[in-house]
Amino acid sequence: MKTEKKHLLIISSQKNLIADLKEGLSLQFIVHTVNSLHSGYSTALKLLPDIILIDQTSLNLKSLKNLGNFRSTHFLKKSHLIIYGEALERSLIEERFNDLVDQIFYTSISTNCLCDELLELVTKDRTLTNYWKDAFLGLFNIMENPVVLLQQENIIAMNDAFRHSFKVQQTEGLKLTDFVHCENKIKVKTSLRNFSRGKHMQANTKTSLRLSNGKIREAKISFSKLDRMIDGQLIMMIHYSEKFKLSDQVGSTSDLVEKCFEENSIHTTFNFSKREKEIIMLLCKGYKTKDISETLFISPKTIEKHRANIIKRTNSETILESIIYAINHDLINVKVT
Known part of the structure; x- marks a missing residue:
């Protein structure tokens, strides 16, 4: 071994x-x-x-x-x-x-x-290696905050709170950069490398993290060196304030997402095509995919592609959540008959 x-x-x-x-x-x-x-x-x-x-x-x-x-x-x-x-x-x-x-x-x-x-x-x-590791790992899984052990950007271990918050189970092949926006990946890698090589034992920052379901959450992130003798091995703890606390409600309380919502509501026609609006309206009336296909004379496969695009654009998890989002932000005009 x-x-x-x-x-x-x-x-x-x-x-x-x-x-x-x-x-x-x-x-x-x-x-x-x-x-x-x-x-x-x-x-x-x-x-x-x-x-x-x-x-x-x-x-x-x-x-x-x-x-x-x-x-x-x-x-x-x-x-x-x-x-x-x-x-x-x-x-x-x-x-x-x-x-x-x-x-x-x-x-x-x-x-x-x-x-x-x-x-x-x-x-x-x-x-010393065993001393610091044992001290940390002994408290690892009982921490309420999501916590991960990092080797550079690679996630070596995660506690139960992290698994629950980010809806992940396996650490194999998982990287911290999987939870940030594409444009921030290089910045995150560089920051982690500089911190691991620097003299400071702890660093704090605020950032937006992307959950595995596509949602975005803002949080305060704390990095601490578990053991300086192991190059790049760090503890990362995520702190959710009351404002950014995860909930089961539809949508997200992230400022970044809300800003996106505001921009979408201003550019309604840009975000939903005429066909997408038609599909959303029929969904609101309880139409199934087969019914929509017969009404609009398009294939079920095409309808599924439109549904996927609607979910993606609204940063939602289900089509129902997308419809609620569209209604709440006045992106469609639902007439009650």
Whole structure:
């Protein structure tokens, strides 16, 4: 079974040590390297690695004076902090750093043994990856808001509220861009990519989302990084205000849709052809497809095409909803006889 690689940050200037660790751990780890504690701290905040290995043998003890910063930073508390130290300086290292790190290994063990020790650590489920994911997924399905887990624009998982709101079940092949207008797809992709690469942990925006039935809903969207060490993996939560809350009523409360309605009511003849108006009028009188076919002398197949166009133009789900929409917006003149 394929498992997700963990992230290891090595702070060292020893090329041989780095090469040996990469060779021994490449199947289980994505290995990152820096050559100073200062750059190591900045890199650790960006990556949130599972394990941070500080090679004391290539750094003087004075340069490790700020080692405590790794433990005092909230996002790094679950990273496993290790010192690889010179065996001859064991007493001094333990005296200074024993309380600041999780573990200390010395040059008295081979790099192969060091690799084995690191591999054993990530099999104990102590890693940052599991910590953040478990914390989030434990609350995932009980959230009232629609929530999805994203890998760039791809939807990896969705909670029950999202399934209900958007009338979808399967995540396979589903993308966030499936729920936005065509003209916004590139903008959404670019925004997600920039956010995942940026330093901010959270971002908020307002947008219009298209449900699987063609309806449009406006909402406030919150993006949060679940784990910086996994490129592009984000949480997206949808917040519906009372104004935009989903309901079972016909039509939509979206400002975008209402604007479309207003434009349609101004350009009545443009939106409904003469034939479409005739079909709508006969439908209002209770005519079936066969009856309309005989009355207008057109084939049932042609009538079905007109019905489909009417539903599409009114952003409706059924022909009944289209008729209600047309009446409410004065797009047809229904005479009561």
